Amino acid sequence: xxxxxxxxxxxxxxxxxxxxxxxxxxxxxxxxxxxxxxxxxxxxxxxxxxxxxxxxxxxxxxxxxxxxxxxxxxxxxxxxxxxxxxxxxxxxxxxxxxxxxxxxxxxxxxxxxxxxxxxxxxxxxxxxxxxxxxxxxxxxxxxxxxxxxxxxxxxxxxxxxxxxxxxxxxxxxxxxxxxxxxxxxxxxxxxxxxxxxxxxxxxxxxxxxxxxxxxxxxxxxxxxxxxxxxxxxxxxxxxxxxxxxxxxxxxxxxxxxxxxxxxxxxxxxxxxxxxxxxxxxxxxxxxxxxxxxxxxxxxxxxxxxxxxxxxxxxxxxxxxxxxxxxxxxxxxxxxxxxxxxxxxxxxxxxxxxxxxxxxxxxxxxxxxxxxxxxxxxxxxxxxxxxxxxxxxxxxxxxxxx
Numbered sequence: 001x002x003x004x005x006x007x008x009x010x011x012x013x014x015x016x017x018x019x020x021x022x023x024x025x026x027x028x029x030x031x032x033x034x035x036x037x038x039x040x041x042x043x044x045x046x047x048x049x050x051x052x053x054x055x056x057x058x059x060x061x062x063x064x065x066x067x068x069x070x071x072x073x074x075x076x077x078x079x080x081x082x083x084x085x086x087x088x089x090x091x092x093x094x095x096x097x098x099x100x101x102x103x104x105x106x107x108x109x110x111x112x113x114x115x116x117x118x119x120x121x122x123x124x125x126x127x128x129x130x131x132x133x134x135x136x137x138x139x140x141x142x143x144x145x146x147x148x149x150x151x152x153x154x155x156x157x158x159x160x161x162x163x164x165x166x167x168x169x170x171x172x173x174x175x176x177x178x179x180x181x182x183x184x185x186x187x188x189x190x191x192x193x194x195x196x197x198x199x200x201x202x203x204x205x206x207x208x209x210x211x212x213x214x215x216x217x218x219x220x221x222x223x224x225x226x227x228x229x230x231x232x233x234x235x236x237x238x239x240x241x242x243x244x245x246x247x248x249x250x251x252x253x254x255x256x257x258x259x260x261x262x263x264x265x266x267x268x269x270x271x272x273x274x275x276x277x278x279x280x281x282x283x284x285x286x287x288x289x290x291x292x293x294x295x296x297x298x299x300x301x302x303x304x305x306x307x308x309x310x311x312x313x314x315x316x317x318x319x320x321x322x323x324x325x326x327x328x329x330x331x332x333x334x335x336x337x338x339x340x341x342x343x344x345x346x347x348x349x350x351x352x353x354x355x356x357x358x359x360x361x362x363x364x365x366x367x368x369x370x371x372x373x374x375x376x377x378x379x380x381x382x383x384x385x386x387x388x389x390x391x392x393x394x395x396x397x398x399x400x401x
Contacts, residue, residue: 005076009073009076013076013077013080016055016077016080016081017080017083019049019050019053020080020081020083020084020087021083023046023049023090024046024084024086024087024090025083025084027039027042027043027046027084027086028084028085028086028362028365030042031085031086031218031365032359032360032362032365033359034212034215036215036216040216043086043089043090046086046090047089047090047091047092047123050090050091050092051092051123054067055067055091056091056092056123057091057092057093057101057121057123058073058074058077058091058093059074059093059098059101059102059256060101060102060105060121061105064101064105064117064121065118065121065122066092066121070319071252071255071315071318071319072312072315072316072319074093074255074256074259075255075256075258075259075311075312075315076259076312077091077093077259078093078255078256078259078260078263079259079260079262079263079266079308080263081093081260081263082259082260082261082262082263082264082267083263083264083266083267084267084362085218085362085365085366085369087260087263088260089217092121092123093256094166094217095165095253095256095257096127096128096129096165096166097120097126097127097166098253098256099129099249099250099253100120100127100128100129100174101117101120101121102249102252103174103191103236103237103245103248103249104116104117104120104236105117106248107191107236107237107241107245108236109233111233112193112233112234112236116172116193119171125170125171125172126166126169126170126171126216126217127166127170127171127172127173127174128164128165128166128167128170128172128173128174128196128221128223129164129165129173129174130146130161130164130167130173130174130175130176130194130223130225131161131164131175131176131246132161132162132163132164133145133146133159133160133161133162134160134162134222135160138163138375138376138379139378139379139381139382141176141243141246142185142186142188142189142243144159144176144177144178144188144189145159145160145178146158146159146160146161146175146176146177146178146225147159147177147178147179147181148175148177148178148179148190148192149179150179150232151229153231153232154229154230154231154232155177155179155192155229155230155231155232155234155235156227156228156229157175157177157192157194157200157225157227157228157229157230158225158226158227158228159175159177159224159225160222160223160224160225161175161222161223161224161225162207162220162221162222162223163207163220163221163222163376164220164221164222164223165219165220165221166216166217166218166219166221167196167203167219167220167221167223168203168206168214168215168216168217168219168221169216169217170196171195171196172193172194172195172196173193173194173196173223174191174192174193174194174236175191175192175193175194175225176189176190176191176242176246177189177190177192177242178190179192179239179240180239180240183240186243186244187240187241187243188240188242188243189240189242189243189246190235190236190237190238190239190240190241190242191235191236191237191241191242191245191246192230192234192235192236193230193234193235193236194225194228194230194234195230198228198229198230199228199229200225200226200227200228200229201223201224201225201228202223202224202225202226203221203222203223204221204222204223204224205221205222206219206220206221206222207219207220207221207222209368209369209372210368210371212368212369248323250377250378251318251323251326251327251330252318252323253377254330254333254334254377255311255314255315255318255330255333257334257337257373257377258307258311258333258334258337258338259311259315261337261338261340261341261370261373262304262307262308262311262337262341264341264345264366264370265300265303265304265307265340265341265344265345266304267362267366268300268341268344268345268347268348268363268366269297269300269301269304269344269348271348271352271361271362271363272296272297272300272344272347272348272351272352273288273297275287275348275351275352276288276290276293276297276351287351293351296347296350296351299343299347300343300344300347303340303343303344304340304344306340307333307336307337307340310329310332310333310336310337311333311337313329314326314329314330314332314333317329328386328387328390328391331378331383331384331386331387332383332387334377334378334380334383335374335380335383335384338373338374338380339374339380341370341373342370342371342373342374345363345366345367345370346367348363349363349364349367
């Protein structure tokens with residue numbers, strides 16, 4: 001495994017870092033004030049600039065309208081973009097659009113690619129992913145109440161979804177629904193494209209997350225689907241392939257998430273160091289002189305490097321050997337990196353004192369919005385159990401009959 005970064009990539013990462021710091025970080029006060037009327041036009045301008053620089057959609061190959069970055073390169077870019085909440089959106093590689101684009105690219109028909117992938121790749125529309133349901137545990141994705149019943153040349157969908165990120169303002173969603181009720185449990189669900197303005201689709205609300213409901217892409221929607229009739233041509237992939245496709249989507253997605261979280265970690269550490277150096281606990285004595293604060297800074301730096309090495313190793317393994325070769329380590333990086341991020345953001349908040357829990361810095365936003373990192377895409381406990389079971393399996397005696 002090669003640990004060095006090509007000089008041209010290093011130069012590109014430096015240019016992206018400079019752009020993030022100079023153009024995107026200054027927009028954070030608009031986000032924190034929820035000044036959507038000024039934020040969205042400013043971000044639209046940034047998206048045009050990113051496109052002009054040839055940086056748009058690094059998650060997609062050239063022929064699909066992107067810049068064709070590999071998984072390791074994309075991970076390194078995600079680390080830079082993760083330093084600010086608008087980074088991935090400005091570069092056209094934000095969730096859930098990135099994952100939906102990849103699904104359409106891999107499994108879409110030519111007609112589906114023309115209708116959905118192409119405008120999505122150009123940034124003309126947004127999408128959402130309709131999978132999680134309030135009535136069933138998200139940690140067990142084979143349990144699902146939403147159904148799609150074939151009726152002539154149509155599917156008729158009924159169900160209830162929530163935490164559909166960016167459903168507010170989305171043009172379409174990729175909906176997981178049970179179509180093969182009598183099939184084995186991992187072959188019951190399919191993915192079907194739903195227009196968010198189809199009859200029977202209702203965005204009930206943007207779910208408040210720790211008191212903040214969000215808006216547009218910065219939101220998580222509750223969606224009801226009542227007798228939603230869509231043409232059979234909107235089935236994405238094969239009948240009953242939904243679970244396998246979801247796992248295919250989530251594997252690389254966890255790399256993206258983890259590297260984005262490392263960007264948050266680096267930003268939080270930068271803010272912690274700056275505060276510790278400048279804030280005096282008494283004349284002539286900065287916070288940085290306190291042993292506890294020094295421990296926080298040192299531990300945070302070490303944890304970032306450890307998590308980064310593990311995530312990049314997994315990205316490299318997937319590129320070289322495929323998703324299945326790295327399944328166990330994908331679970332490891334998910335819970336390990338999420339917990340590293342939570343600890344570092346918490347230390348940064350503590351270092352800032354009362355200021356840390358206000359929206360006068362970005363830290364409270366990270367603390368509030370990223371707490372869910374230990375829940376979505378599989379909670380910590382499920383990933384730990386999965387890793388432990390695979391490690392224990394060769395050593396356990398068969399159960400007595």
